[in-house]
Amino acid sequence: MYILLFLLWVALNGKLTAEIAVFGVFIAGGVYWFMCKNLEYDPKNDIRMVKNSFRAIVYIIVLFTEIVKSSIAVMKIVFSKSVDIQPQIVFFEVPLKSEFLLTVLANSITLTPGTITVDVKDNHFCVHALDYTLAQGFEDSVFVRLLMKMEDKEDDKSAV
Amino acid sequence: MIRYLISAACIIFGIVVIASAMVGNYRFGYVLNRMQVGATADTLGAFFVIFGLVIASGFTVISLKLCIMIGFLWFANPVASHFLARTEIISNENILDEVEVVSNDNL
Numbered sequence: 279m280y281i282l283l284f285l286l287w288v289a290l291n292g293k294l295t296a297e298i299a300v301f302g303v304f305i306a307g308g309v310y311w312f313m314c315k316n317l318e319y320d321p322k323n324d325i326r327m328v329k330n331s332f333r334a335i336v337y338i339i340v341l342f343t344e345i346v347k348s349s350i351a352v353m354k355i356v357f358s359k360s361v362d363i364q365p366q367i368v369f370f371e372v373p374l375k376s377e378f379l380l381t382v383l384a385n386s387i388t389l390t391p392g393t394i395t396v397d398v399k400d401n402h403f404c405v406h407a408l409d410y411t412l413a414q415g416f417e418d419s420v421f422v423r424l425l426m427k428m429e430d431k432e433d434d435k436s437a438v
Numbered sequence: 439m440i441r442y443l444i445s446a447a448c449i450i451f452g453i454v455v456i457a458s459a460m461v462g463n464y465r466f467g468y469v470l471n472r473m474q475v476g477a478t479a480d481t482l483g484a485f486f487v488i489f490g491l492v493i494a495s496g497f498t499v500i501s502l503k504l505c506i507m508i509g510f511l512w513f514a515n516p517v518a519s520h521f522l523a524r525t526e527i528i529s530n531e532n533i534l535d536e537v538e539v540v541s542n543d544n545l
Contacts, residue, residue, distance in 0.1 A: 289506065292499045349455065349482040356462035356475060365471055365537040367527075388516035391478040394470070394523045395516070406523055406537065408474040 279324050280310050330428055337424050344390055344420065352391045355409060363409045371402045372422050379425045386421050445493035452486030459483060469526055470537070473519060480515045484508070 283306040291298050313319040355363060374380050384395040387405055397404040455478055462475030488508050492501040527533055 286506070289499065289502045345481050349478045352462070352475060352478050353455070353458045356458050356465060363471065365468070367537050367539045384520070385513070385516040388519050389477075389481055389512060391481060392474050394473060394477070395520055396523045396527050406470055406474075406527070408471055410538075 279313075279319070279327065280306055283309050333424065333428050337421075337428075340420050340424060341386055341389070344386075348390045348392045351411075352408065366407050366410050367396065368405050368407060369402065370405070374401055374422070374425055379428060383421055383425055441493060441496070445490040448486050448490030448493060452483045452488075452490060455479065455486065456483035470523060473522060477515075477519060480519075481512065484511055 284302050287302040287306055288294055288298065291302075314321065372380075372383065374383065380398060380401060384398050384403070387393050387395045387403070392408045394406045395403060396406050459475050459477075459479035462478075463472050466472050466475060485508055488504050492504050495501045495504070
């Protein structure tokens with residue numbers, strides 16, 4: 279995370295000189311300290327992040343293909359001659375525990391066109407969908423399966 | 439030359455997506471359905487326009503900043519939509535006229 283902050287600083291500066299690098303080391307350190315102290319960030323998360331980075335990249339690619347697919351579905355509905363849709367609100371629950379992964383799932387559902395997460399309470403989701411075809415199969419969707427894999431891995435590590 | 443053609447294609451596709459979201463906004467009446475259609479513009483449309491600009495500017499710092507912009511948009515957008523949707527569903531008394539509620543368990 280510290281390296282990411284430093285890289286963000288360099289990217290926003292636009293060029294890498296000795297002066298900018300020295301400032302960057304101190305500013306990234308300050309931000310990191312602030313995160314640990316006030317935003318409940320744990321340095322242990324760094325290790326977990328590195329271990330899960332491959333899965334995260336896979337997840338982002340899957341998320342992107344899902345967005346493209348559902349965008350095309352929504353565009354079809356928009357350009358169809360008669361708008362006959364059945365909007366639905368669906369309740370379902372997922373077997374995830376970690377709050378971070380639940381947030382990721384809720385944001386992915388909202389980011390996918392055609393579905394919006396209305397409410398999340400523990401692991402119960404309430405999702406509004408534009409059409410009933412888009413509202414099917416949330417419990418065992420690709421997102422949930424990938425996130426389950428990530429959580430299993432974390433559980434194994436904490437058990438060891 | 440080929441690079442500019444690819445970037446132009448990306449930008450044009452993004453604009454088509456945004457235009458379809460605009461058309462959809464006029465075709466649907468209810469706020470939640472409009473938000474769903476608008477979400478295409480926020481995610482795919484914005485992504486393709488910015489991605490076209492990234493290709494056009496090549497491997498520079500500007501494209502790195504544009505990538506950061508995509509990330510920021512994709513993080514901030516769901517939060518805003520979520521709050522709008524929840525406010526609408528909590529405050530609308532006649533919600534059942536517009537949507538069909540399907541419950542999988544006893545919530």
